[in-house]
Amino acid sequence: MIYKADYVITMAGPPIKDGAVKIRGNRISEVRSISQMTIDNDEEVKVFKDTIIMPGLINAHCHLELGYARGLFPPGEAFSMWLARVEKSRKEQLDEDYENAIRLGIMESIHSGTTTLFDVGKTGLNIKIFPDETVRSFPVREFSGGETNLNYQQFDEQIAYISEGSSSFLFPDKCQPSVSIRSPYTCSETFFRHVLTRQNNLRVPFSFHLSEGQEEEGLYKTNSGQLHDFCERNFGTPPDFQGKNPVNYLLERKLIPQKTLLVHCNVLDVKSASRLAEKNVSIAHCPRSSDFFEHPEFPFELCYNNNINVCLGTESMACNEDLSLFEEMHMFRSKYPHVDCSEVLKLATVNGARALGMEDSLGKLLPGYLADFIGITIKHDPAFDMFDEIVCEEHEVAMAMIDGEEVLI
Ligand SMILES: [Zn+2]
Known part of the structure; x- marks a missing residue:
């Protein structure tokens, strides 16, 4: 399963425009721009508009x-x-x-x-x-x-x-x-x-x-x-x-x-x-x-x-x-x-x-990390800093994934 949003924030590098997160079981297997991601024929891609995906x-x-x-x-x-x-x-x-x-x-x-x-x-x-x-x-x-x-x-x-x-x-x-x-x-x-x-x-x-x-x-x-x-x-x-x-x-x-x-x-x-x-x-x-x-x-x-x-x-x-x-x-x-x-x-x-002693598996979106992430509804304005928008503005949580399971969508 692949989850695609306007941006993906990994907390381990700059935001990825048109980013996507691929999961296998309860782990993340790939995080990159959707254009660079390998997608299997039968793989479902869920697209979230005006949304930023980030760690839970x-x-x-x-x-x-x-x-x-x-x-x-x-x-x-x-x-x-x-x-x-x-x-x-x-x-x-x-x-x-x-x-x-x-x-x-x-x-x-x-x-x-x-x-x-x-x-x-x-x-x-x-x-x-x-x-x-x-x-x-x-x-x-x-x-x-x-x-x-x-x-x-x-x-x-x-x-x-x-x-x-x-x-x-x-x-x-x-x-x-x-x-x-x-x-x-x-x-x-x-x-x-x-x-x-x-x-x-x-x-x-x-x-x-x-x-x-x-x-x-x-x-x-x-x-x-x-x-x-x-x-x-x-x-x-x-x-x-x-x-x-x-x-x-x-x-x-x-x-x-x-x-x-x-x-x-x-x-x-x-x-x-x-x-x-x-x-x-x-x-x-x-x-x-x-x-x-x-x-x-x-x-x-x-x-x-x-x-x-x-x-x-x-x-x-x-x-x-x-x-x-x-x-x-x-x-x-x-x-x-x-x-x-x-x-x-x-x-x-x-x-x-x-x-919590989980720095190698939680808090970032990286291959091998646990699939715990959320999607928040923000239409990013490139004139502003994305992290400012996340911390200082009102937004909604549109999606939540915990341990590879969709718990809110
Ligand atoms: Zn207390």
Whole structure:
């Protein structure tokens, strides 16, 4: 099957005019101009007019199960107050509410051009639902708290379910489940280490929230404050961070393994950035969520100058309007107008793939790569830059292909 559009953006070279993508099974076999492509006699060619084909977007951090909370909480409140509201709202949800939220979130993501989701949930329902869904996924069960038998028991059961499921082919290749912790201050250090050690056996990057905003910074520095008290009430007393910078504290204790996918890092100093770069971490930045909380501005230049891989996430509907990564790119560009739009597009494609350890098979359209791509309706005006049109203008997703399967057309 061949898919032809006005242009194909490969993210590995200039846009290809009258470009086409040929697929075989779930892989791309050829990408070039249609005039140069070999077409078998019985080969079907699907033509998309006024359309640009590009890699499917990669959402490196979301919480689909919180889809029920869309529009529920006001922006700009203290982070600890928001956390308290979310925890209270969770008590009113049934499993089927979460399940509906996850399924709707998957549909919404695909319709907005996302073909891979790194989805974090506290219920573990994402690990049950994603294997049967068309989207490429990394469902993660997130744990908080720690030193209770119940917590260890639930964690060990989850790990057993994942490893048994993997050996019995419960999970297709495009669904790789994992486990994690919410953040270092929401669990004991012993439990953190327990999760990290067992997570290491999975082929998914370890991921947790870190240095999100000033309240968290205050907790690390003073071992007190509203966020500290909230955690004490809900998850148990946070560890004593001894007034240390969280990155230094965690690195000293070997709690940030190579290629960790850190989420947020809105508060980062020069030394921490260079130490994180040595660990080859990636950072999932969630522009609209940061804006919702009025967090300090994400230190993009600092990360960029240290060659830290920055990718994009949407966070949850409890602090965002929708699941569109195009909107995240738009918000990012409005904060960093000097960053070229081709670089912005990398955040949601190439960089997302690298963050998930999939840089050799996702994020670009090249022979041998997985057939995950989308078609967006743009009639390119040669007077303008195509990447500017993609990042800064409104358009629709006309087609989505995931793992060689047409999921939207
Ligand atoms: Zn999150």
